Amino acid sequence: MQAAAVAASSKKAESIVILDVSKQLVITDHFLICNGNTDRQVKSIADEVVKVLSTESGVKPFRREGEREGRWVLLDYVDFVVHVFHKEDREYYDLERLWSDAPVIEFDDPWEQADERSRAAT
Numbered sequence: 001m002q003a004a005a006v007a008a009s010s011k012k013a014e015s016i017v018i019l020d021v022s023k024q025l026v027i028t029d030h031f032l033i034c035n036g037n038t039d040r041q042v043k044s045i046a047d048e049v050v051k052v053l054s055t056e057s058g059v060k061p062f063r064r065e066g067e068r069e070g071r072w073v074l075l076d077y078v079d080f081v082v083h084v085f086h087k088e089d090r091e092y093y094d095l096e097r098l099w100s101d102a103p104v105i106e107f108d109d110p111w112e113q114a115d116e117r118s119r120a121a122t
Contacts, residue, residue: 001030001080005107007052008034008084011045017096018105030080031099035090039070046073046084053077 005016013034022029036042046067053059063076071089075082083095 001032001105002107003052003056004032004049004077004080004082005034006110007049008032008045008082009109010052011041011048012036013045013084014087015090016107016109018107019096019099019102020105021099021102024099024102028076028079028081030105031095031102032080032082033085033090033095034083035085035087037087039086042070042073042084042086043067046075046082049075049082049084 001018005018008016013036016032016034019031019033020029021031034045036045046064050061050064059077061075061082062078063074065074065076066072071086072093073082073084075084085093
């Protein structure tokens with residue numbers, strides 16, 4: 001799950017959130033939710049998650065949905081589901097509100113930390 005979040009972050013995914021939905025659902029344990037600002041970025045984020053998890057862990061999504069439209073790509077890895085939204089669609093569907101009773105899992109974004117360090121150095 002953390003590897004998926006890091007992969008998404010490497011393509012400048014915004015507002016990465018990991019929810020533990022294992023108490024609410026029997027079909028999966030976690031949701032990773034993030035967004036991009038364009039259809040192309042949404043597809044790029046999803047492709048990077050698939051590539052990194054495939055090469056580093058040997059896992060491929062059981063199911064992929066929404067890639068053609070590029071507004072909400074869902075990658076179902078059974079134990080966890082990655083939701084990559086276009087920013088507007090994320091605000092509309094607001095999964096964080098729907099699953100507000102699910103605990104949030106901490107994610108220290110290495111790309112965000114690197115950006116902060118480079119800004120501090122200038």
